[in-house]
Amino acid sequence: MFQLFETFGRIPNSIVDSGPNMLRIKTGLPHEFLNAVFRARIPEQDPVSAINSALEIFRSDRTPMMWWVGPSTEPQHLGKFLENCGLAHAGDLSGMAIDLESLHVSPTVPRELSIEAVEDDETLDRWVRSWASAYEMPEAVLPVLLPLFRKVGFESGSTFRFYLGEWKGNAVATSTLFFGGGVAGVYITVAPAYRHQGIGMAMTFVPLRTARSAGFRVAVTHVPTDRLGPNRKLGFKPHCTLSTYVPRDLDRRGKDAA
Incomplete structure (x- = not known):
């Protein structure tokens, strides 16, 4: 799935920040599906600072975005930390094979x-x-x-x-x-x-x-x-x-x- 979304990084002026602790994609287009954070590993010691730092690139120009939480994200209760930082739970998907x-x-x-x-x-x-x-x-x-x-x-x-x-x-x-x-x-x-x-x-x-x-x-x-x-x-x-x-x-x- 990550490779699929990285394709959006081929849109002109897109930003793809892919590292061991996060994949962050910003196309700048006005839709949450086209701007996202994946596989984030947030330090549990100071999650608020790390989350707000990751969001700054989107909030700086009010670009809609989506943060994905799943098996590759940390800590275990990342969703709760996201809600404490002003994010709303948008829905759940079942990963199937x-x-x-x-x-x-x-x-x-x-x-x-x-x-x-x-x-x-x-x-x-x-x-x-x-x-x-x-x-x-x-x-x-x-x-x-x-x-x-x-x-x-x-x-x-x-x-x-x-x-x-x-x-x-x-x-x-x-x-x-x-x-x-x-x-x-x-x-x-x-x-x-x-x-x-x-x-x-x-x-x-x-x-x-x-x-x-x-x-x-x-x-x-x-x-x-x-x-x-x-x-x-x-x-x-x-x-x-x-x-x-x-x-x-x-x-x-x-x-x-x-």
């Missing part, structure tokens, strides 16, 4: 849904717009995101594959397949009005099949803890919890996209 050799379930694809690999600029434009819309990103980010995804998606030796889901011709869902760290990461978005119709399960299955054909043994994903059902049916098993926090004094723009 599947042994692709056990992928035997083939979900029924809704008749109205078509899924295609993104292989040209026109389809990529629809994919980016659908992806950004699912996270409620402002229109202003599109001219920046489109060149980024074009570069990482179409460059030689790309570790990305993108898939677009259309419902009766309207773009309503996206899949991102990312190869990194020896595993395949699968991440989907579904427009809120089209959820609970089997779209998410179908959009997850297609990249899983691609990953298995490419020789990968394990695929991972993360989904809201109250939406595990479709992934369990495919064979995913929960392995960890990822908690997210956002500063109360910075605008929160994003929503769950899956």
Whole structure:
């Protein structure tokens, strides 16, 4: 997951601070999903100073951001320290994994849904717009995101594959397949009005099949803890919890996209 988010560091003027005790990414774009802190190891002796220091780069120009807490973060109760520093608990995600050799379930694809690999600029434009819309990103980010995804998606030796889901011709869902760290990461978005119709399960299955054909043994994903059902049916098993926090004094723009 960290390698996936580091891709945002290829956005012009982005800052990527990657060290043994923290990964901090600031694109400067006005959305929390595009500015974040990962795998932070905060000293328990003086957590407030360390947390405020890490946040300063975002607070200095009021850039929305998200702080991720999970198995690679320290101390154990980091979330409590973040709340004491003015961050609000935004939600929990379940980190899940599947042994692709056990992928035997083939979900029924809704008749109205078509899924295609993104292989040209026109389809990529629809994919980016659908992806950004699912996270409620402002229109202003599109001219920046489109060149980024074009570069990482179409460059030689790309570790990305993108898939677009259309419902009766309207773009309503996206899949991102990312190869990194020896595993395949699968991440989907579904427009809120089209959820609970089997779209998410179908959009997850297609990249899983691609990953298995490419020789990968394990695929991972993360989904809201109250939406595990479709992934369990495919064979995913929960392995960890990822908690997210956002500063109360910075605008929160994003929503769950899956």
